[in-house]
Amino acid sequence: MYLRALSFMPEQDSEYVSSKDIADLLHIHSPQVRKDLSYFGAFGTRGTGYKISDLRKHVRKALKLDVVQKAVLVGVGKLGTALTSYPGFKMYGFDIAAAYDASEKRIGKKIGSVIIEDVAKLENIKNEDIKLAILAVPAENAQNIADILVACGIKGILNLAPCYLKVPKRVKVITIDIAVELSVLPYYT
Amino acid sequence: MYLRALSFMPEQDSEYVSSKDIADLLHIHSPQVRKDLSYFGAFGTRGTGYKISDLRKHVRKALKLDVVQKAVLVGVGKLGTALTSYPGFKMYGFDIAAAYDASEKRIGKKIGSVIIEDVAKLENIKNEDIKLAILAVPAENAQNIADILVACGIKGILNLAPCYLKVPKRVKVITIDIAVELSVLPYYT
DNA sequence: TCCTGTGAAATCTTTCACAGCT
DNA sequence: AGCTGTGAAAGATTTCACAGGA
Numbered sequence: 001m002y003l004r005a006l007s008f009m010p011e012q013d014s015e016y017v018s019s020k021d022i023a024d025l026l027h028i029h030s031p032q033v034r035k036d037l038s039y040f041g042a043f044g045t046r047g048t049g050y051k052i053s054d055l056r057k058h059v060r061k062a063l064k065l066d067v068v069q070k071a072v073l074v075g076v077g078k079l080g081t082a083l084t085s086y087p088g089f090k091m092y093g094f095d096i097a098a099a100y101d102a103s104e105k106r107i108g109k110k111i112g113s114v115i116i117e118d119v120a121k122l123e124n125i126k127n128e129d130i131k132l133a134i135l136a137v138p139a140e141n142a143q144n145i146a147d148i149l150v151a152c153g154i155k156g157i158l159n160l161a162p163c164y165l166k167v168p169k170r171v172k173v174i175t176i177d178i179a180v181e182l183s184v185l186p187y188y189t
Numbered sequence: 190m191y192l193r194a195l196s197f198m199p200e201q202d203s204e205y206v207s208s209k210d211i212a213d214l215l216h217i218h219s220p221q222v223r224k225d226l227s228y229f230g231a232f233g234t235r236g237t238g239y240k241i242s243d244l245r246k247h248v249r250k251a252l253k254l255d256v257v258q259k260a261v262l263v264g265v266g267k268l269g270t271a272l273t274s275y276p277g278f279k280m281y282g283f284d285i286a287a288a289y290d291a292s293e294k295r296i297g298k299k300i301g302s303v304i305i306e307d308v309a310k311l312e313n314i315k316n317e318d319i320k321l322a323i324l325a326v327p328a329e330n331a332q333n334i335a336d337i338l339v340a341c342g343i344k345g346i347l348n349l350a351p352c353y354l355k356v357p358k359r360v361k362v363i364t365i366d367i368a369v370e371l372s373v374l375p376y377y378t
Numbered sequence: 379t380c381c382t383g384t385g386a387a388a389t390c391t392t393t394c395a396c397a398g399c400t
Numbered sequence: 401a402g403c404t405g406t407g408a409a410a411g412a413t414t415t416c417a418c419a420g421g422a
Binding site: 071079088092162172188 | 190192193197214215216251252253254258260266267268270271272274275277278280281283320321323344345346347349351352353361363365366367368369370371372373374375376377378
Binding site for chain 2: 382
């Protein structure tokens, strides 16, 4: 969140931001910003604020986004395709280094800079240095694919299927279910 | 979350679930489930658990999902298109009742059961009983569209653009930025 | 015996308020 | 004067533990 806020603050305007500047942009309070950033270490300047370029570097490093993170995309349907053309990925240092799908229509086609491979050969990712996976397959197949990914040494899964995945504790799963997010809106109307 | 958990529990198996059943499925603790559900009122049976059909009805009602919620989709690009074919929406009682886009290529085409209209005519939604909007447009246009939606009386916005929206307090915005979610994964690797 | 509902305790998070540096 | 960094206070959430109904 802070990284994205920083992306809206070109250094041309000013070299420094205050916690209040960031807070206003994110609609949160400034002590929150200072507390959060202080967990990464103290690198602001009293009286002046945070140097934008330094802050960006520190946050990227804390999140391990300072090196390019390779990710495999499994499921190149409409959602999967939409994701690859999403500019945000590159901004945060992600690289979709491989793509797999079950549909013959899609296998062999190019998406971004990679060729879509047969999901039956998903185990090939073992040979590449890929630690993250984006799972955009139907809910019915998600657990099955997740098991293979885990066996291949994947450490983190972004799950876009509306289901819960059983994985070992060492693997981090983040599930985004758009309908669940949408579900809370009527409550506020 | 609880609603989705219930969708995995067909009543054929057993008429009742315990808070522990639900907790295990969602990877949370059972007192959490009981506390949460108790805010909606007490409708479990001691010694037996919660009657699945009753629980579903109560949760749907509490979230105002017991009536069909009409939503307008703005931006029918890859992501917008992917969303309309997402089965989760119907499951939670959402109905995409209108769709708008800026591209001539897309205007006039059908998506789901509606015809894509010109976003310049977005104000037409005033005449329909639509309270929710799904915003799947580029970040540059998101605020502009949000302003129009607010002026049209929209009460809740699901924002899929990677940016922050300024809206009056009475309007609820939920932003999903997939790259932000993905960003936390490397931290755990 | 099994499981809910709920006060009380424990824990976690946010906000305050101010010392101290620039 | 302006803004960070941080203990302490306030607030919110989660977990415990158990009374009590089925």
